[in-house]
Amino acid sequence: MVVGVIALAMKGGGESGGSSAVADPVIPAVSEADIIAAAAQLGPRDQELVDIGETGVSIIRAGGARKYVALTFDDGPGPDTPAVLAELKRLNVPATFFVVGHAVAENPGALRQVVADGHEIGVHTWTHPDLTALPGRAQRSEIENTAGEILAASGVASRLFRAPYGAVDPDVLKRAEDAKLLSVLWNVDTMDWTRPSAGQIVETVLSNAVPGSIILMHDGGGDRTATVQALPRIVTGLRARGYEFATVGDLVISDPPGSDDMSSKSRSTQK
Numbered sequence: 001m002v003v004g005v006i007a008l009a010m011k012g013g014g015e016s017g018g019s020s021a022v023a024d025p026v027i028p029a030v031s032e033a034d035i036i037a038a039a040a041q042l043g044p045r046d047q048e049l050v051d052i053g054e055t056g057v058s059i060i061r062a063g064g065a066r067k068y069v070a071l072t073f074d075d076g077p078g079p080d081t082p083a084v085l086a087e088l089k090r091l092n093v094p095a096t097f098f099v100v101g102h103a104v105a106e107n108p109g110a111l112r113q114v115v116a117d118g119h120e121i122g123v124h125t126w127t128h129p130d131l132t133a134l135p136g137r138a139q140r141s142e143i144e145n146t147a148g149e150i151l152a153a154s155g156v157a158s159r160l161f162r163a164p165y166g167a168v169d170p171d172v173l174k175r176a177e178d179a180k181l182l183s184v185l186w187n188v189d190t191m192d193w194t195r196p197s198a199g200q201i202v203e204t205v206l207s208n209a210v211p212g213s214i215i216l217m218h219d220g221g222g223d224r225t226a227t228v229q230a231l232p233r234i235v236t237g238l239r240a241r242g243y244e245f246a247t248v249g250d251l252v253i254s255d256p257p258g259s260d261d262m263s264s265k266s267r268s269t270q271k
């Protein structure tokens with residue numbers, strides 16, 4: 001912050017000097033505070049998501065007016081993230097990744113690859129705790145430190161949040177709202193963290209997806225070989241049924257959820 005102020009003061013002084021203005025060689029340093037301040041500036045798309053989040057609910061699916069679904073991947077980045085990205089690229093499918101802050105800190109390059117491939121990023125806390133069991137200050141740091149790490153690593157100001165285990169209560173939702181994040185749950189759970197076969201994962205998705213579905217999978221937190229293997233059949237199967245794919249943000253904005261598509265309840269049995 002201090003460096004930035006000094007650099008700006010030097011630049012301003014040069015300009016007020018009124019000489020033949022040559023490009024100022026001083027490049028103002030951008031501090032973390034400046035980055036966070038810039039991220040707080042909401043574009044129209046961000047504002048739509050934040051507005052929904054301010055109603056104190058979690059989204060479980062979009063409105064259902066369009067035959068789109070959103071694939072979501074939690075707990076990464078991890079060792080299987082590159083394989084998930086490779087399949088999504090081959091299949092030309094956008095997805096949403098709810099990342100864990102400490103995993104981003106360990107492998108910021110993986111997060112940058114997710115962003116470079118055109119996917120959306122959401123906050124999934126720093127250490128993956130049950131937030132409902134934590135005091136407010138800890139809830140806040142779990143969320144805000146992760147949002148800051150995502151921003152520092154990739155330049156992305158995330159507007160989406162998914163609570164670990166889907167465990168939300170009014171306090172947790174308020175913390176998300178304070179951080180200008182929309183809480184996102186799901187209405188199709190592949191249960192892939194329980195290590196079903198690829199065929200079982202495919203069957204769960206194809207038999208439960210409806211227009212507007214948000215589908216929960218994982219690219220981190222354990223061996224995700226079956227998830228990777230399931231992806232081609234999930235995508236071709238859904239396309240054969242007339243579905244297309246969108247990120248959660250695009251899904252929600254293009255097809256706003258109704259009251260039946262939101263939840264303020266806690267779910268505590270999921271990964």
Ligand SMILES: [Zn+2]
Nearest residue numbers: 074075164271
């Ligand atoms: Zn998780």
